[in-house]
Amino acid sequence: MTSKGKTRRMMSVGLIGAALALTLAAPARAGETPAAAAGWQLTPTGTDARFRGLAAVDRDTAWAAGSRGTVLRTTDGGRSWRDVSPPGAGDLELRDVEAFDARRAVVLAIGEGEASRVLSTEDGGATWTESFRNTDPRAFYDCLTFFDRRHGLAMSDPVDGKYRILSTSDGGRSWEVLPSAGMPDALPGEAAFAASGQCLVSAGPRDVWLATGGGATARVLHSGDRGLTWTATETTIPAGDPARGVFGLAFRDRTHGIAVGGDYRKDQPSPRAAAASGDGGRTWTASATPPPAYRSGVAWLPHSRSAALAVGPTGTDLTTDGGRTWRTVDTGSYDTVDCTVDGSCWASGEKGRIARFGRH
Numbered sequence: 001m002t003s004k005g006k007t008r009r010m011m012s013v014g015l016i017g018a019a020l021a022l023t024l025a026a027p028a029r030a031g032e033t034p035a036a037a038a039g040w041q042l043t044p045t046g047t048d049a050r051f052r053g054l055a056a057v058d059r060d061t062a063w064a065a066g067s068r069g070t071v072l073r074t075t076d077g078g079r080s081w082r083d084v085s086p087p088g089a090g091d092l093e094l095r096d097v098e099a100f101d102a103r104r105a106v107v108l109a110i111g112e113g114e115a116s117r118v119l120s121t122e123d124g125g126a127t128w129t130e131s132f133r134n135t136d137p138r139a140f141y142d143c144l145t146f147f148d149r150r151h152g153l154a155m156s157d158p159v160d161g162k163y164r165i166l167s168t169s170d171g172g173r174s175w176e177v178l179p180s181a182g183m184p185d186a187l188p189g190e191a192a193f194a195a196s197g198q199c200l201v202s203a204g205p206r207d208v209w210l211a212t213g214g215g216a217t218a219r220v221l222h223s224g225d226r227g228l229t230w231t232a233t234e235t236t237i238p239a240g241d242p243a244r245g246v247f248g249l250a251f252r253d254r255t256h257g258i259a260v261g262g263d264y265r266k267d268q269p270s271p272r273a274a275a276a277s278g279d280g281g282r283t284w285t286a287s288a289t290p291p292p293a294y295r296s297g298v299a300w301l302p303h304s305r306s307a308a309l310a311v312g313p314t315g316t317d318l319t320t321d322g323g324r325t326w327r328t329v330d331t332g333s334y335d336t337v338d339c340t341v342d343g344s345c346w347a348s349g350e351k352g353r354i355a356r357f358g359r360h
Contacts, residue, residue, distance in 0.1 A: 039330035040355035043078035051348035055099035059344035065094035084125020096197035106172035116141035143200035158186035182229030187215030196297035196336035198248035213245010236286035262294035270294040276323030289325035297336035
């Protein structure tokens, strides 16, 4: 592609992202609720599995990973989904998926001991290879992320008082446990939440962040060297209980991040359920107007410097000021959300729900 062609394409996708942000931020038309003006368009999945793992590749291609070892893939923008679940995986809880294109994807199964596994496919899910099976009964893997098509990390709840980090340099075909010397001590009772595939996220070639809860404070840990050394920072999101903390992170670059969470129990309030950082996670500022309830997933709108979506069981919220204020734009239940560089946003959750965002 010529430099002019690249420039035109970048301008095009930038305009798409800006238009999407404007559409979501626009007030409802007379007689409409915000959810009727702009909201998620459900797609037919043909299953009632719960999809907490989601990887949107582009406006046509997306992968979802969920309960009962279920993996779905679409290549037609969600008009149809193909069941590409790994054979014999019915007992596995798949909570995260990272996809590189329509053929290559990596999924993470969570749980104690050997329930935690990594599987990968290079042929669109026609065949799968188990590339890692946890043999330490103390480990419980929660999330994975990739910096590029080769380098990625997965993380486990603390083992011997420190979070355990798994690393790959061949696109998930093989994994090794990284040394723990550069990892700060975990707080008593602290762990990560395998709720949305967003407790471990990356931006750029080396930066990665890890979200925590359950301890006295909800923290975000940051590494600038692909997981070898880490620093920990307290956030403003309430913790102090096994059900409270930071559940999802999104960084649009190595500096600007948003954290969401709260208390996942239905009968418990979730004040101060979002925070933002402008310095790579070294400090966090509570949202002045946070989402009204617990949120488990968050994603920046494509090519926007200030707009993002947060999702949870009671609705979807939009910020257009970098996470300082939020307003509800949809009331459906979703666990996770992902947006693509070519201007589409996807969400997934309970009862087989997978949707794309648009105007009704």
